[in-house]
């Protein structure tokens with residue numbers, strides 16, 4: 001099954017790379033941001049890396065916390081950028097909250113880059129607290145979009161997707177914290 005998944009992933013990665021190339025060369029138009037295409041490409045590559053290790057070693061890689069935090073803080077920051085950019089301009093308060101999360105994750109990224117592994121603990125706690133608040137914001141957003149209480153061009157499936165990724169990241173942070 002892993003080998004089948006790797007084969008599918010190679011095709012999916014090549015497809016996303018082709019779309020990104022054509023969108024950035026202005027030979028293909030899509031309503032998706034180029035950054036969103038880069039973002040889902042990075043996610044597919046991380047998944048490919050995980051499956052490769054699983055296939056070669058027979059167990060899940062224990063993700064190195066700093067590397068993992070840098071990856072997912074970047075992903076969380078970009079989600080906030082997408083949310084901000086896809087909300088209706090009248091949703092000023094939500095845009096401001098999304099913007100605040102962009103700033104929070106940007107600062108967490110800067111701090112993580114500066115620190116070595118020994119001093120990560122405090123930062124991981126801060127990341128966990130921020131991501132719990134962010135997960136609640138995304139959950140409220142997904143509900144508001146589904147119940148037609150928020151004006152936006154965000155597809156309900158995208159709102160659900162970013163919520164699931166915040167939950168995934170929380171699981172990684174909590175598991176790593178227990179090691």
Ligand SMILES: [Fe+2]
Pocket residue numbers: 039043075162165
């Ligand atoms: Fe994502």
